[in-house]
Amino acid sequence: MTKKTGLKPPIAKKMPHELEMHGDVRIDNYFWMKDREHPEVKDYLNAENAYCDSQMAHTKSFQDNLFEEMKARIKEDDTSVPYKYNGYWYITKFEKGKNYPIYTRKKESLDNPEELLFNCNDMAKGHSYFKLAGISISPDNSKVSYGIDTNGRRNYTIHFKDIKTGEVAEDQVPNTTGSSSWGNDNETLFYTKKDEVTLRAYQVYKHKLGQKEDELIFQENDEAFGTTVYKSKSRKYIIIACYSTLTNEYHILNADQPDGKFEVFQPRIRGLEYSISHYKDYFYILTNKDKATNFKLMKCLKNQRAIDQWEEVIGHRADTLIENIDIFKDYLVVSERRHGLNEIRIKRWDDTQDYYLPFDNETYTAYTGTNVEFDTELLRYGYNSLTTPASVIAFNMRTQTKKILKEQDVLGGKFNKDNYASERIWATADDGTKIPMSLVYRKGIKKDGTNPLLQYAYGSYGSTVDPYFSTIRLSLLDRGFIYVICHARGGEYLGRKWYEDGKLLKKKNTFSDFIACSIHLIKERYTSSKHLYAMGGSAGGLLMGAIINQAPELYNGIVAAVPFVDVVTTMLDDSIPLTTGEYDEWGNPNDVLYYNYMKSYSPYDNVEAKDYPNMLVTAGFNDSQVQYWEPAKWVAKLRDMKSDSNQLYLKTNMDAGHGGASGRFDSLKEDAEEFAFLLNLEGILR
Structure with a gap:
């Protein structure tokens, strides 16, 4: 192992700025970082990047190896399953060694010559x-x-x-x-x-x-x-x-x-809330009308659209969330979620058929895919699980037969899905609520508390992180990590109420759910606090900030990607993208009730002089969703106040935004750096 350099961590200058609201005064020493034109802003970000690179220099060859390992699993010359729209077959493909997609089409038959629409590799130069x-x-x-x-x-x-x-x-x-x-x-x-x-x-x-x-x-x-x-x-x-x-x-x-x-x-x-789909003389309406928390399906004549004209098609069910519908000439397809699991219901308009696609797993993801053709019996859907690579399937809704159009290739010759196991377990939250988790690991692990474990969650906006397959994740699993998706409140894993119970004045449920899952994983000896790691991005980065303020002793390391951590200041600034549109998610701090509640959990406002876990924080200088200064200010404050000698790194992509690098291989390098950070904490560098 190469010795770390003696480069000292950057110390951001303090320029106290007074922020007053509702008679409450907050002092923000790093408010100046908000000015992206300030000459010292880029200097500071570049200094943090240089410090991160220097301290992780001993992992550089390992990062390169991880990158090549991840890249080797990807079919570089890959082609999407063609879909037909308005007489043409549309195809997306990648060429070996190229970062960006190529879009083409063929008229009527896949045997016909290919027309080039876009070569993004040329356009990106x-x-x-x-x-x-x-x-x-x-x-x-x-x-x-x-x-x-x-x-x-x-x-x-x-x-x-x-x-x-x-x-x-x-x-x-x-x-x-x-x-x-x-x-x-x-x-x-x-x-x-x-x-x-x-x-x-x-x-x-x-x-x-x-x-x-x-x-x-x-x-x-x-x-x-x-x-x-x-x-x-x-x-x-x-x-x-x-x-x-x-x-x-x-x-x-x-x-x-x-x-x-x-x-x-x-x-x-x-x-x-409602959404509309047109079919013949009717509009079909997915809505929460009449307190239909999990939504119901209604319809109305296209020229009689007033709400009192809506008729019920599929009623509200307390245990089933209706997420989406796909309309075909002869069929209605309904995407539902029951007990946390995806279900796809197929129903003929003439009521001669009404059935569900069969799935027999607790850690899978199923979803309707690209279905732009209206007059067809074929439903295209996708399926994968924590242990099963993704498949694109054409299902004949009349004959109930299926054809696998494409299975995700996992190259490199080392992957065998039988080597991995998945399960769903439940923790108990502070208020007695059962919180589900989806786990995957390589078979043969022992529950003796020594396993490194990475716990991931998002937990906001009703966005559900389903248990999905990842070729990148194999680089952790094959080195002994357990990977856990925590389905905390704030998502919709267990229906719309699951979301309602993790937002506004119930937002803290998201944080306590995650911590309860961590405690359960330790108690059941899947891992221990010496080997437990947590990761989240954006609103999931807010989650990371909250848990380390509340229970830092549970975690050895944290990866917080483009984290939303300066909640109060951001939600009081209506010039920032997303702010005004999110009052119904977080609350409006111009109201003292929401101000005080936000302030009580806002990661930046609650940094204290205490020990924190090892941390890698990422940012994007051009980020429109979470402005770069939130993670930058947070790291500066943590570096100034924390009492430990643990690692704390800020890595800012100076050329990208919220999603990181745009090229498929460039983004893998960011994944490799994050994994190297975690694996290094376990003493694993090969």
Whole structure:
């Protein structure tokens, strides 16, 4: 093992800044880091990067080996399962050694010549970050619109291209979400613009090819809402969706009449959530109307859309969350979640068939895939588990037979799924609630408290982390790690109430759930506090910050990726992206009740002079979701106040945003660095 260098950790200067609210004064010594133009900001971030690199220099060759090991499991010259849309088969593929995808299509038959749509490897040249999104083909198949982001702030410029000639039009639309939808005239596009400061998507414009001036057709003035525009699967409607955490509203326009006027579907009512899908003379509505906490399915005639005209199709069930629907010519497919497990229900419109796909595992993930064709008997769905690589499956809904279209290749010659085991276990939270965990490990481990264990969770926004397969994770499992997904409250693993019980004034349940799971894992001797590690990103990074303030003695190491840790200050700053739209998630601290509650758990506000675990914290300088200064300030404060000599590193990607590096191999290098940090703490460097 190479000896660490004597480079001292950076000490950020203190410039006390007074923050007063509700008569309460907080002193923020590192508030100055918020100014990205301040000459010392980049100096500090670069100094932290240099310190991290120097202290982990002895792991560099190991990181390289981990990277090559992870890369070797990936099929580099991979091709997606083609899907058919409007007469063309669409294909995404990767070439050996290339970082970015290539998009192509074939007309009618897969035996026909391939047309190139985009080679992102060529388009990415000269950019340290590159992301293409929002590919939208015109109804006559001749043109394509698409968005490009080259700094990682998820702020896209929309371009237009003639597919046959490859010519890119002079028309460009900056500052958008990247997606756009074509009217059926093949000349009109609808797209969503973002506020230049907050990046809130709030305006829908209409663009005519070749015309310089675009027409504003909708503006969302409520700062708690965002908006987007898309086309119905039936291709009959252009739909504007307005959304907040608790409320939805939709506006519809006949796609054959792009110059017509949008009509409101059902005016917003606070607390009423709904989504719409068009089928023949009806709209189908997934909604929480009438206190349907886990949602129910309703329908209405397309010209009788008022809420009192909605009729029930599938009622509310206390034990089953309806997550999504897919509509086909003869079938309705309902994606549900019961007792934490994914279920897919298939029902003929004429009621001659109604059944569930069979799954017989407790740690699997199943989901409907790319189903853009309307008139088909084939449902495409995906399946994987903690021990089983992903498969894409075509299921004939009439004959109930299936065909595996693709199984994920795990290259390298060492993987055998029979070498691994998975299980679901339950911990008991402080209030008596049972908290589920999904575990995977290499067979042969002993429950003697010596196993290194990585516990992961997200736990916010109702986002559920299902037990999924990961080739990257094998690098930990094969070195003796147990991997655990903690399904804490704040997600929707056990239904909508599971989410409601982990937000706003119940947010602390997320943190205590995670800690309860840690205590259970130690008690059952899966691991011990000397070998227990935790990881989370973004809102999951907030979770990491909270648990180390509350129970630092439980963990030997923490990886906090782009962590949302300065909760009070961020939620009081309505110029920051996401803030106003998230009052219904975290609360509005302009209200003293929420201010005090947030302050009581905000990781940055609760750093104390005590021992903390070893920590690796990551950030993205161009991050639009969690601004770089949150992790930077947090690390500076921890470094100043903590009483231990444990490792504390901040690694900032100066060229990327919330999702890290954009290239598929560049992102693996970030994974390898995080794994090397954890494995090094276990004395494993090979």
